[in-house]
Amino acid sequence: MKANWKTYTSVAGALSVAALLGGFAITGQAGVETAVGSDVSSAELRAITVESWDQDYSGGGYGWEVLTDKDVKTQGPYQPKASNLQSEREVKLIKGTPRDIKENENYEKARVLGVKFAFTFPGYNTVTMRPPSVDQYTTERPRPYLNELALAEGYEKRSCYDNPALSSGADTQRAQMVDCVTGVELPGQVKQVSVWVLGRGNEYKLEGWIEDWKGDTHIYDFGSVDFVGWRPLSVEIPRQVPQDVSSYPQTKNLVFRQFKLRATPETSLETVYIFFDELRVLTNVFEVHFDGAGLDFDQADCERKNKLLKMIRKHARNPDTIELKDCSQAPGPAKPLNDQPN
Numbered sequence: 001m002k003a004n005w006k007t008y009t010s011v012a013g014a015l016s017v018a019a020l021l022g023g024f025a026i027t028g029q030a031g032v033e034t035a036v037g038s039d040v041s042s043a044e045l046r047a048i049t050v051e052s053w054d055q056d057y058s059g060g061g062y063g064w065e066v067l068t069d070k071d072v073k074t075q076g077p078y079q080p081k082a083s084n085l086q087s088e089r090e091v092k093l094i095k096g097t098p099r100d101i102k103e104n105e106n107y108e109k110a111r112v113l114g115v116k117f118a119f120t121f122p123g124y125n126t127v128t129m130r131p132p133s134v135d136q137y138t139t140e141r142p143r144p145y146l147n148e149l150a151l152a153e154g155y156e157k158r159s160c161y162d163n164p165a166l167s168s169g170a171d172t173q174r175a176q177m178v179d180c181v182t183g184v185e186l187p188g189q190v191k192q193v194s195v196w197v198l199g200r201g202n203e204y205k206l207e208g209w210i211e212d213w214k215g216d217t218h219i220y221d222f223g224s225v226d227f228v229g230w231r232p233l234s235v236e237i238p239r240q241v242p243q244d245v246s247s248y249p250q251t252k253n254l255v256f257r258q259f260k261l262r263a264t265p266e267t268s269l270e271t272v273y274i275f276f277d278e279l280r281v282l283t284n285v286f287e288v289h290f291d292g293a294g295l296d297f298d299q300a301d302c303e304r305k306n307k308l309l310k311m312i313r314k315h316a317r318n319p320d321t322i323e324l325k326d327c328s329q330a331p332g333p334a335k336p337l338n339d340q341p342n
Helices: 005-019 144-152 299-305 307-315
Strands: 024-027 042-051 065-068 081-083 087-095 111-119 126-130 138-142 178-182 184-186 189-200 205-211 217-224 228-236 254-262 272-284
Touching: 042 184, 065 087, 065 111, 111 126, 178 254, 184 272, 189 205, 189 217, 189 254, 217 228, 254 272
Parallel strands: none
Antiparallel strands: 024 042, 042 272, 065 126, 081 087, 087 111, 111 272, 126 254, 138 178, 184 254, 189 228, 189 272, 205 217, 205 254
């Protein structure tokens, strides 16, 4: 078994810094310029857990879905345990956590994602781990440049969510093309992504697939899982990956789509048990503040500016401590001034 010490050293160093970041400021230039400048000119880096696997949104106790490239396609709901002549696989949430994650000490609800799989024949076998297609892991991506096509085809406004009230397209009446993306939406402008892995010395490599707001997929190598025990693995997100625009709100979020474990023809065929915990990002959550930033045109405008806080709150262990702006008082449709409240 060959341990990837280079990966471990760089990862441990980066994670030791990230783990200490409750909120950490680095001087930088705001990305959105205003006529009088912004009142803050810094970037706010935070280490945020975006998936702890402590809650089960799958409804079946398996957390995320696991598939192999040897699976036989079947109709019906996802099965967390399946096998055929070429492979077997199983996934479930299990009580536990790495001891080095201090905030999980004595936390009774701490869970990890446990994965078991095996292949009959050697080769470039692949295992995919991805979030299920439920509202918690759904992101809507409007595609305005396809609106003319939508009109020509009589495209009706739709929601990607089981609960349509969550739809970001609720603020527009026009026909609009919308992509439904399944994955973990990453708050802010992401600098680094990390995950804790419990390995047992199996010769597989771990990949992470991330989609940007334009719809392009970026594949990152977390390194080998050929080690024993818990270890944090991380990747840096290059600056050229698009995560912002030059208007306000500036940030355009990435979505973490899936993990993949890849074998080689030399990989042994023994049954693999592997566990995952604490998918985290080191991210810049700064949005420029300026005179007028708090002025809302309507409720949709207010909710759009609440988006970052909603994303952080969505994954927080104690979401009630994160206060959102009350958008119920945002202006409604135009009406005579003497009919409006003072």
